Amino acid sequence: MSNCDGKTLAPMSISNDLYNDLVYYFKYASSAYTMPCLRPNGNHLVIEISNPLTDIQCFVARDDHRKEVVVAIRGSASVTDIVMDAQIALVPFISPGVKLPSGARVHSGFLLSWDSVAMQIVTIVGRELARYPNHSVVTTGHSLGGSLAILGAVTLQQNFETTSIRTYSYGAPRVGNKIFADYVNATFGDKAHRVVHGNDGVPTMIPTQFGYHHHGVEYWQYTHPPSEETTAKCNSEGEDLTCSASIPSQGVNLAHMRYFGILATTPFCF
Template sequence: MTFPATLSVKDDHKLPPSSISGDLYGDLVYYFKYATSAYSPVCPRPNGNSLVIEISNPLTDIQGFIARDKTRKEIVVALRGSASVADVLMDASIVLVPFVSPGVQLPPESRVHSGFLVAWDSISPEVLLAVGSQLATNEDHAVVTTGHSLGGSLALLAAVSLQQNFKNAQIRTYSYGAPRSGNKIFSDYVNAKFGDNACRVVHGNDGVPTAIPIELGYHHHGVEYWQHTSPPSNETTLKCDPEGEDPNGSASIPSQGVNLAHATYFGILVGTPFCL
């Protein structure tokens, strides 16, 4: 299926999206394998690497894991997307609230999705403790957060929290099919602190990333990588404007909510485990 891209330049300062390199495309696929593995109840070898700890909160039903990749020298936090009624209730709690979380202090008017914040705060002490322990014994390791859908929004909040709590650590974040997670002040903060280290991937006409409208005060962070046509490849994946809300990217297609495009990224069915 082909999803036509609108490549007209609507603002003088914005350039049309451009295709990405093969190396970057490989990274996007690589970290998606962690994100899809987070749906597995048991993942002994995430992406072929060492499992540090499984993450789980029975009240919010948030789950995932932390892995250590000795080859890439990375500590990876992978968080699962929506898979239960509790998750859906979190998704539906769309009031924008201050980012109140251990060790976090953002610009005063910064606001985030209240349901996502409750979900993140339900596991944040466990994640911060485990990542801190890993960094203490692996000082040369970077930290990567990743997730699909709800998990992608949680990965973003996790990255901000980790960056605030471990200021000397290199931190990157990857989200796949994630909805808008905060207001423009929050997204501007993310863009300023992370830049190209915050990667937001959208597949075709996946309606979840645009399901929460900007009219409610929400705003995407950048950089969006829009895999706009099939088959998936670096040539069919476009790097959009780093501001976050590029009218030439996935936002050019009206939201259809949860659809088939949301369930598959890079030809991989969401939920496929890479755990051996």
């Protein structure tokens, strides 16, 4: 890794426990491509949710060992999804129960996709938290699903203010502008995990010149083999030019479709 002055920097590797968590929640994200997924990551399937107009598919699962309610959202898998991906105008974040700082803007296609399932997810998660008040909430997704996972985390945090909420995205594009990114960073801090594999071009496909800004914290698996020693924790501000943003976008490529040696559509449903 090197900084913008060309000086080599020692990457800040992560702990084994954190690395294992990044892999674990990727398995939920990967499983969201398979419906039905009867036992996501070996846990209890609460409900599967889909919207035929936006073609968004997701599930809510419950892990009573970790005491978590997990929302996993599928990435792009159809022409409809690609059309949503292309709607890059920045718009106010209008969603059930959400009130963000003035000037916060998000990707209009991602917001439309999220809002098509948001009320159902808020209702189901609320029901689960009423039954299991000591459970936390996790949102996760790959690619488009990762972008919706952060919108989901913001929505759920505002609807359930006393609940601990974490979010994990893998290969997700930029979601909103800097005001939105700053809000996410201030609200979630290290509870927002944004994972990038090598030269995956999707996270940088929407350029900052369009007004977009990544939220932190990025975890960049910058070389192989995948391990905690080859995964760097990047600057928490979001746009760390020594991490994946240092590589010009190559769009959807092989690195986008495989994380931690796992094909992004692999089901973990038993």
